[in-house]
Amino acid sequence: MEFGYTIWIALIPFLAFLITGLAGHRMKPMVSGLIGTVGIGIATLLSYVAAHQYFFGVGKVDGVYQKIIGYKMEWLRFSETLAIDMGVLLDPISVMMLVVITTVSLMVHIYSLGYMAGEKGFARFYAFLGLFSFSMLGLVVATNIFQMYIFWELVGVSSYLLIGFYYNKPSAVAASKKAFIVTRFADFGFLVGILLLSYITGTFDFVLLTDPEGAAITQGSGIAFMGLSVMTWSLILVFMGGAGKSAMFPLHIWLPDAMEGPTPVSALIHAATMVVAGVFLVARLFPVFALSAPAGLEIVAIMGAFTSLFAAVIACTQNDIKRILAYSTMSQIGYMMLALGVSGYGGADGLGYMASMFHLFTHAMFKALLFLGAGAIIHAVHSNFISDMGGLRKYMPVTHITFLIACLAIAGIPPFAGFFSKDEILVAAYQNHMLYFLVEYIVAGLTAFYMFRLYYGVFWGKEKTYEHAPHEAPASMTIPLIILAIGSATTGFIPFQKLVTSDGMAFDIHFHWNIALPSIGIAIAGILLATAFYRKGSDMPDKIAAGLGGLYRAAYRKFYIDEVYQFITKKIIFNLISRPIAWFDRQIVDGSMNGIAYITNMVSAGMKDLQSGQLQQYAFVLVSGVLILVLSLVYLMNN
């Protein structure tokens, strides 16, 4: 088993989690941090080895990348035919995800050595990071949908733990609960979808499930329910789980609040890895989507397009640096979803699939970089708000340059990574439907605008008076920034169409100047607009905001989605469903329990007096009891 060692990629972070989690309070904080960092470092090396071996070695057979089971063990056997395995499945996307996750995770581990230094619960932080890395790695290498679901939930738990890391801060606690409940709600759909899907196809296994010629795909498309096949319904439910994790509208509300967690966590979980789990899920089941449920893909595309536009608009109005990045993340994930949604299966038809994975990869680089840079800024300024920042380029040169690279990358300026992947997405959208293309085109402009609004607001603009003069972050924080900046600048040249495709076969892409040039154009337009508005500071933005009036306020208030949820939960669900249930629970269920307890109490209070400690009373009862027994015996024998 030549890929047997891949199991250790997931297990080493788990071991680090166990060590730092169980013994962390006994070590010096830095020791536990180093254990976690070394652990993830080894895992990173292993995943690079695995990626090299897979992509340039044994992975390719007859020009097609195979699905390889690196490791497999039977975990639960329910019956003759139904068993759940745990294992490692290697195919282009999972190997790519291994690289992404371990790289970003390693960067975050190193970065946190500086960022979290001196924090209470340093060892706990590293333990949770280890748990998260383990869960996420286990998720991407899952051999079957059930293993994926298990790790999916583990990821949710570790995300919950990390968002609520500052557990004595009420807003962090509320945010962690919100994240957990919203994603849990979505996961309910996922679970039902899994059950339905496996019921139709009779298998949990991804290899069988996604085999385009396999029996699994052809089954179930015949049975119809409300106009769509049962297969489509099950995939829509599965997508609901993915939408919850990937913060697709309307299940996105947890992601901005999740920024209450430590910033490295936001970089790792809520930008680069966990939130793309939904994209990964759809990509993993892509053959099923593409071949037997095109309607499901349509929904994926619509949700993706809408979310990307929606989030980009909100991002333009926000003032909290991390929230801007959070909405930007949502917007970019919307891109990926859209690309998957418009993609076809096989060969050059699978352009969207390739573009989505490509963008996932590059986005992980520059978004992690943006978040880590934001962390360095927050670390220096002790504030999350742009209004408290300005003119920082003089104080923090490294952060400034790397942040600028990331902004250029996300805005889609060549030769940075984002340009290439975004361009492929735009091409894929263009080939599918004009509307999608237009939406994404506008979003590209908006992205450039809000990113440079952030950039100028932080590094240029009017210099604020700071309590302490801001200073550059320590080396442990700047080194990851530089590494990720190199990644953001160069990963665009990776030939993804040769490596990660929907059916494993390489294809050629043609460079579409007619799309690339306008997209560069709108990005530059956005940047110029932001430059005009924010570089020196001007009153134009306020005037425009005032001119837009209600629209601006709505966007600033995030289109009142939170309020809608509040209304639905508080007014409708609480009043109409929870109240009666609570009443039933209190009055009937508790009431009967209380009644039983009351009766028991009374009986025992009565019985208590029987045990008086009076010896003669006991003797009396004994004698009279004997008498009664004898009398009743005599009576019985006489009859």
Next chain:
Amino acid sequence: MMEQALFYLFSAIILGFAIMVVTTRRILRAAIYLLFVLGATAAIYFMLHYNFLAAVQITVYAGGIVVLIIFSILLTSKMEERLEVPALRKMLFSGIVCAGGAFLCLHTILTYSFNPVVETTKPSDVKLIGEQMLNYGANGYVLPFEVISVLLLAAMVGAIIIAKKGKPQNP
């Protein structure tokens, strides 16, 4: 005739003094009445020609136990003290239970037809008793004898331990 008269006399003594034991308000007198009851019981054993048993009854009961009781009375009670009369309710209920039990037993005894063997065949001299007591064959009582000797030893040790003044645990 003489024998019958003596039996009823002793029976009357036993019952009469027994009642006084459980009712008198002077505790030392109760002990003395108990002595009379035990003595009269010994007399009944004599009448049944169990001479050894009667002797044991007198020595152990009258000489041992009653003396022990008198000692403890003297240790714990004041002479001029009168025992309380028990609550009427308690007396009533206890009386009912005891009367009921007595009635039940008497009813059973008087209606059951025993067939007693009247003639005495075996004399109960001390030699026979001693031999049988230490005999380990059939009808031998050596095992209970030994058990009871150990029991007595244990009781003696136990009594000493219990009655001994314990060391003050917390000064």
Next chain:
Amino acid sequence: MSIPFTHFLVLSTLLFFIGIYGFLTRKNLITMLMSAELILNAVNINFVVFNKYLYPDQLHGHFFTLFIIGIAAAEAAVAIAIIINLYRNFSTMDVEEIDQLKH
């Protein structure tokens, strides 16, 4: 032997229940002990009489009585030790005040 057999039994029965009555009503621990002696005595009479009238060729009842006397002696010794110890701790001989048995 002209005394009817059942008269002995009546005697022992009455003595037994007198003892029980005393045990149930007397409040002083020592008098309760005396009542217990009465009960034992009644049992002894029963054993002896049964032996004499029903199995005169054996001595089982006789031996039982002997052993009961022995056990009664042991019981009295232990009981009095306990009573004295109680008196030391509670300064009372009243059984109704010594009700720690419920704890």
